[in-house]
Amino acid sequence: MKTVFSPRHAGHSGNVELDTNEIVPAYEKPSRAEFIRARIEAVGLGPIVEPQAHGLETARKVHDPAYLEFLESVYPEWLAAGRSGTAMPYVWPTRALRADVVPTSIEGKIGFYAFDAGATFVAGTWDAVRSSHDSALSAASLVESGEPAAFALCRPPGHHAGSNFAGGYCFINNAAVAAQWFLDQGAKRVSILDVDYHHGNGTQEIFYRRSDVQVVNLHADPLFEYPHFLGHADEGGEGAGEGFNHNLPMARGTDWSGWSKALERGFKLVSDYTPDVLIVSLGVDTFERDPISQFKLVSDDYPKIGREIARLRLPTLFVMEGGYAVEEIGINAVGVLTGFEDR
């Protein structure tokens, strides 16, 4: 299986995040991608190629163009306002506030275009975001040109980013842009299967009113887990999208026996939808020793996920999302891919 990966991800580094009530080095750090790349080489998964540059025309079909312009300008504006270090929001347009007027101050604007304090910017963030987006589209074109599967080693991740908001370490929703790209190439239906520990609220929001992209999420129940305010089982889609969004929330402490039952239910939903292509939002923070998560999958479970996905017999694009136990993230993420190839 080929991997598309850009060293430009490393520009998104040195940033901090708000963890409970203290500012800490961001969990979403460059070593995550480096451990995965090293594991790909160690097991001989296949070639690792750099992405071709892609414009934002496809991204503009799933993200508000003004939001994309914000992502590009936010850090220069942060500096122009006399600020330094990590650009981080701290005020948001929640209930009883207005979200129809975009503030002109950088502190207002950064909050307007975010849903949490978890998408923070440094000088190299936008370039890293573009390279991650390019990796997703370059890997998608490998699948489109006949590869049975390809891996987009995306960093930063994307599944929390919605049409006009960043959050949870996500800026451009790489999987959503890839889904749109497949449709633009002639696909009629695309399934996105999100196996990350956290609900992909951004992916759900982007396609919630559409029937041409099915979204199936397996995740920790938002009653107790981030993103807290989306991901319940009753969110089935709206309008034309009714019946094409599926949430399978699970309890704290879920291990393989429980998680694999949800996976089977997810596969039934995907096969009943008969998509032309499957996109897997591959988060491996379901791992028992992930520092910010509370499921109990073990490393031997990840090849099983890959083998099960392969049974769907669909052209498959794997897009990297979360996972923070850095030493094991390579073993677990690449385990899915070698399992898919039944190696």
Ligand SMILES: NCCCCCC(=O)NO
């Ligand atoms: N405290 C912020 C938690 C962000 C979760 C990021 C993630 O792994 N999403 O899949």
Ligand SMILES: [Zn+2]
């Ligand atoms: Zn996650």
